[in-house]
Amino acid sequence: MSTDPDTSGLLRSILPPKRLDRLFDLCGAHGWKLIGAGAVVGALPPVFGLREGYMMTVLSEMFLFAILALSWDIVGGQTGYPSFGNMAFFGIGGYATAILVKDAAVSFPIAMVGAVVAVLVFAAINGLIVLRLRGHYFAIATLGILLAIQQVTRNLDITGGASGKILFDVPPGIVFYYFFLAVLVVEMAVVYYLTQTRFGFILNAIRDDEGKATAMGFNTTYYKTAAWMLAALFTGLAGGAYGLFNTFLDPQTAYNGAWNVELIAMALMGGTGTVAGPVIGAFGLHTIIEYVESSFVGWQLVLLGVAIIVTVIRFPKGVVGTLRAYANEMDYYERGGMAATDDEEVTTDE
Amino acid sequence: MSNTPETDDHAATATADDTVLRTEGITKRFGGLTAVNEVDVEVHEGEIVGLIGPNGAGKSTLFNCITGTLTADEGRVTLQGEDVTDWPEYKIARAGLGRMFQETRIFGGMSVRKNLLLAAQEGGADIGGLLRRPDDSLMERTNELLEYVDLGGLADTRAGRLSFGQQKLIEFAMELMAEPDLLLMDEPAGGINPTMLENLIDYIRTANDEEEATIFLIEHNMDFVMEIADRIYVLAHGERIATGTPDEIQNNQHVIDAYLGRE
Numbered sequence: 263m264s265t266d267p268d269t270s271g272l273l274r275s276i277l278p279p280k281r282l283d284r285l286f287d288l289c290g291a292h293g294w295k296l297i298g299a300g301a302v303v304g305a306l307p308p309v310f311g312l313r314e315g316y317m318m319t320v321l322s323e324m325f326l327f328a329i330l331a332l333s334w335d336i337v338g339g340q341t342g343y344p345s346f347g348n349m350a351f352f353g354i355g356g357y358a359t360a361i362l363v364k365d366a367a368v369s370f371p372i373a374m375v376g377a378v379v380a381v382l383v384f385a386a387i388n389g390l391i392v393l394r395l396r397g398h399y400f401a402i403a404t405l406g407i408l409l410a411i412q413q414v415t416r417n418l419d420i421t422g423g424a425s426g427k428i429l430f431d432v433p434p435g436i437v438f439y440y441f442f443l444a445v446l447v448v449e450m451a452v453v454y455y456l457t458q459t460r461f462g463f464i465l466n467a468i469r470d471d472e473g474k475a476t477a478m479g480f481n482t483t484y485y486k487t488a489a490w491m492l493a494a495l496f497t498g499l500a501g502g503a504y505g506l507f508n509t510f511l512d513p514q515t516a517y518n519g520a521w522n523v524e525l526i527a528m529a530l531m532g533g534t535g536t537v538a539g540p541v542i543g544a545f546g547l548h549t550i551i552e553y554v555e556s557s558f559v560g561w562q563l564v565l566l567g568v569a570i571i572v573t574v575i576r577f578p579k580g581v582v583g584t585l586r587a588y589a590n591e592m593d594y595y596e597r598g599g600m601a602a603t604d605d606e607e608v609t610t611d612e
Numbered sequence: 613m614s615n616t617p618e619t620d621d622h623a624a625t626a627t628a629d630d631t632v633l634r635t636e637g638i639t640k641r642f643g644g645l646t647a648v649n650e651v652d653v654e655v656h657e658g659e660i661v662g663l664i665g666p667n668g669a670g671k672s673t674l675f676n677c678i679t680g681t682l683t684a685d686e687g688r689v690t691l692q693g694e695d696v697t698d699w700p701e702y703k704i705a706r707a708g709l710g711r712m713f714q715e716t717r718i719f720g721g722m723s724v725r726k727n728l729l730l731a732a733q734e735g736g737a738d739i740g741g742l743l744r745r746p747d748d749s750l751m752e753r754t755n756e757l758l759e760y761v762d763l764g765g766l767a768d769t770r771a772g773r774l775s776f777g778q779q780k781l782i783e784f785a786m787e788l789m790a791e792p793d794l795l796l797m798d799e800p801a802g803g804i805n806p807t808m809l810e811n812l813i814d815y816i817r818t819a820n821d822e823e824e825a826t827i828f829l830i831e832h833n834m835d836f837v838m839e840i841a842d843r844i845y846v847l848a849h850g851e852r853i854a855t856g857t858p859d860e861i862q863n864n865q866h867v868i869d870a871y872l873g874r875e
Contacts, residue, residue, distance in 0.1 A: 456743075458745045459743050460729075460730070460741060460742050460746075463726050463729060463730045467719045467722070467730055469721060470721045471717050471718075471719060471720075473717070474713070474719070475719075476701050476702050476705070477705055477717075478705055479702050479705035479706035480702055481702045535721070590769075
């Protein structure tokens with residue numbers, strides 16, 4: 263298994279590490295502008311006539327998955343707690359909105375507020391319990407919660423049981439296109455800002471060595487729960503809109519375990535612990551999945567499995583992480599040292 | 613210093629209100645094994661106190677009971693006059709206890725600079741502090757400390773890429789940044805080369821002289837501990853067998869016997 267970035271002569275001549283490192287510095291320094299530019303570019307297709315149809319749906323779903331992958335990464339990548347249960351927030355958000363809109367006849371925006379409250383309460387309660395677990399135990403516990411909440415939903419009348427809920431009189435597709443885009447932009451801005459704050463540093467510290475973080479005076483359960491709730495907030499918002507976007511919600515769709523794996527794969531492929539990585543991964547993998555679904559029906563899960571295996575073996579740092587490791591080789595050039603992998607030590611100052 | 617194990621006359625001469633750390637009758641058992649047995653220690657403000665003993669003497673277990681990593685079965689731990697025996701680890705740390713680990717623990721996925729920024733206490737735990745970006749004064753102090761430990765050029769390098777010795781310096785710089793009331797150091801001299809060891813001695817001395825840092829350290833390197841410590845406690849088989857100045861400890865028959873396996 264190799265984590266060594268591509269050191270071929272071709273890549274080196276096209277994009278020398280030093281130039282890429284400068285590009286990363288530039289992106290880091292102008293993050294706000296990049297997010298703003300992304301928002302503008304994302305808003306353009308409907309302006310130029312793409313207001314409905316297949317492409318509109320695909321683009322909306324790309325934004326949706328980017329929200330989900332970035333939300334997963336707040337806890338899975340930034341904090342080091344890989345969850346298999348994020349779709350529970352998605353489902354609760356979806357059902358809360360659907361029930362409020364259909365049964366309580368409230369407007370979409372008010373229903374979203376209700377969905378957010380429901381998701382945050384759920385996340386706070388289960389976060390304080392499952393976030394005391396670590397590693398495999400945490401992963402299995404979150405999967406257990408997802409399956410349990412799916413089963414509970416299947417047995418309730420208010421949720422429509424196993425048949426689910428069909429939603430009529432939903433807003434047009436363009437509303438959801440802009441809604442998903444707006445949530446994604448806000449989420450990227452929030453995560454980008456947090457990575458520069460003490461709160462963001464603490465999450466990264468928990469990821470790297472939770473015992474040391476505790477020994478430094480941080481009540482890690484408190485910070486993990488805050489991160490968990492932040493992830494739940496954005497996932498719940500996405501779920502809340504998805505029910506109406508899809509005009510139908512059932513337990514299988516709302517608490518989709520395969521989607522949970524998919525969004526983990528997206529974050530891994532793009533690069534965990536970064537702002538851009540999960541978004542890039544979501545756009546890339548969803549595009550591939552859409553292509554495979556339309557051209558090779560039934561093979562999308564096979565592709566997903568292959569993509570995950572190739573990623574974790576060949577590019578465990580994902581697209582962004584691999585490029586960053588390659589770019590950081592300049593550290594060694596400047597010290598007159600040899601090119602080295604990211605896992606080797608710098609010993610020149612000793 | 614007599615050879616009587618329980619004499620603690622040096623600690624007794626200090627005034628009561630400058631006691632930073634006091635343990636009284638700390639006992640910790642693991643099943644049938646008593647790892648620490650009724651150990652009393654005191655560390656006073658501005659002191660460097662050593663804790664030595666053969667392998668398995670209970671030194672790290674005592675440290676773990678002090679920091680709250682382990683809960684003592686019996687006894688009390690007082691930090692700055694406050695009983696912290698049953699406090700959780702993070703709360704004891706926040707009350708002013710810093711710790712450097714034997715195996716060196718820093719946040720390898722973060723840059724060297726972020727490691728230090730994280731250690732600064734100014735940010736606190738309130739929402740405002742948590743959601744603020746580091747201000748100029750904090751960045752300046754971080755840069756100064758990194759220059760001080762000769763790691764200024766590596767501020768933006770991922771900390772996990774540095775050598776063991778450099779990581780040890782980062783951990784020490786983090787504690788300087790945090791300015792704890794008491795710093796526990798578990799084998800600070802372990803695994804580093806002689807040049808860096810000399811530097812580390814200088815850094816610890818300077819922190820003690822100029823910043824009045826109070827330090828309680830475990831060490832197996834006898835030259836190091838005899839050179840740097842004001843007082844030394846000796847543990848063997850979980851019990852405190854001696855205390856005194858480095859000169860006194862070197863001539864203490866109980867200590868010599870313990871290290872030669874006669875006790």
